[in-house]
Amino acid sequence: MPTSPSTAASLYDRVRRVIPPIEWPAFTGDIDAILALKRERNAVILAHNYQTPEIFHCVADIVGDSLALARKAMSVDADVIVLAGVHFMAETAKLLNPGKTVLIPDLAAGCSLADSITAADVRLMRQRYPGVPVVTYVNTSAAVKAASDICCTSGNALQVVESLGAPRVIMLPDEYLARNIAAQTKVEIIAWKGHCEVHERFSSADIRELREAHPGVTVLAHPECPPDVVAEADFAGSTAAMSDYVGRHKPARVVLMTECSMSDNVAVEHPEVDFVRPCNLCPHMKRITLANIRAALEENRHIMTIDPGVADRARRAVERMLAI
Numbered sequence: 001m002p003t004s005p006s007t008a009a010s011l012y013d014r015v016r017r018v019i020p021p022i023e024w025p026a027f028t029g030d031i032d033a034i035l036a037l038k039r040e041r042n043a044v045i046l047a048h049n050y051q052t053p054e055i056f057h058c059v060a061d062i063v064g065d066s067l068a069l070a071r072k073a074m075s076v077d078a079d080v081i082v083l084a085g086v087h088f089m090a091e092t093a094k095l096l097n098p099g100k101t102v103l104i105p106d107l108a109a110g111c112s113l114a115d116s117i118t119a120a121d122v123r124l125m126r127q128r129y130p131g132v133p134v135v136t137y138v139n140t141s142a143a144v145k146a147a148s149d150i151c152c153t154s155g156n157a158l159q160v161v162e163s164l165g166a167p168r169v170i171m172l173p174d175e176y177l178a179r180n181i182a183a184q185t186k187v188e189i190i191a192w193k194g195h196c197e198v199h200e201r202f203s204s205a206d207i208r209e210l211r212e213a214h215p216g217v218t219v220l221a222h223p224e225c226p227p228d229v230v231a232e233a234d235f236a237g238s239t240a241a242m243s244d245y246v247g248r249h250k251p252a253r254v255v256l257m258t259e260c261s262m263s264d265n266v267a268v269e270h271p272e273v274d275f276v277r278p279c280n281l282c283p284h285m286k287r288i289t290l291a292n293i294r295a296a297l298e299e300n301r302h303i304m305t306i307d308p309g310v311a312d313r314a315r316r317a318v319e320r321m322l323a324i
């Protein structure tokens with residue numbers, strides 16, 4: 001969604017359903033400054049679906065889930081990439097664009113899944129299950145990717161697992177994603193105990209309560225949710241798949257069992273759909289703000305660097321996934 005040469009004043013129409021008029025003036029100075037800085041520095045902003053609407057709809061050039069951002073990052077024609085998302089996403093953008101400056105506005109924007117595992121843990125799993133291929137979720141550090149055979153996202157995990165032609169696969173680090181994929185394949189999945197701190201909070205009891213309070217509501221769940229949540233939902237898929245589902249089926253009323261900014265961002269595109277919004281925030285995603293995106297472009301910070309030895313092996317795991 002190209003934003004330049006817009007100005008903040010012309011962008012409010014995009015977000016009026018989700019940002020009250022009284023809040024809008026607090027954003028316009030940073031939005032205008034960011035739009036100008038992008039032109040000056042030949043920069044693009046990649047924003048994850050969990051970013052807030054003033055970032056997602058008003059300054060981002062490329063938006064999507066981890067898979068879409070990884071793919072689109074490869075064809076970006078810019079000198080500078082600002083990653084409005086968490087640390088592992090900026091690392092992935094750098095892996096795929098080694099010659100470009102990749103900036104993350106806040107180095108502390110982490111992820112409970114990425115923090116749940118180290119490269120040493122992956123090596124221990126290989127020792128325990130010799131010869132079993134290792135599929136690593138993109139929500140991991142470059143060092144963990146480098147210790148793996150191939151990456152996956154929630155959008156392509158089943159396809160990646162089945163592409164290997166192996167009877168058993170180690171799938172790291174999200175236990176629930178691994179169990180949700182295991183329910184769809186004959187491949188035996190060996191899981192790790194990592195969890196997303198946002199999606200693990202949803203329960204099947206939440207869904208039953210929502211159905212009682214909002215009769216007829218369509219429930220869409222992210223596969224990082226526990227398996228009983230996925231089983232109770234009407235559809236499970238990545239953030240991109242949930243967004244496509246709303247566009248294709250146009251349910252009268254829908255609830256997305258995922259991070260809460262996602263509902264705001266999809267609601268902007270579908271004014272005819274009523275969104276029920278139980279709110280589980282990702283504190284890491286919320287560290288990214290207009291103010292620190294502006295500071296990133298003004299002060300060229302924080303520059304993403306990856307040890308070259310790690311980067312080559314991690315890039316191979318990501319490119320192997322992208323080739324599927």
Ligand code: SF4
Nearest residue numbers: 111112196197198282
């Ligand atoms: S929503 Fe979960 S998986 Fe995504 S960045 Fe936050 S903690 Fe990590």
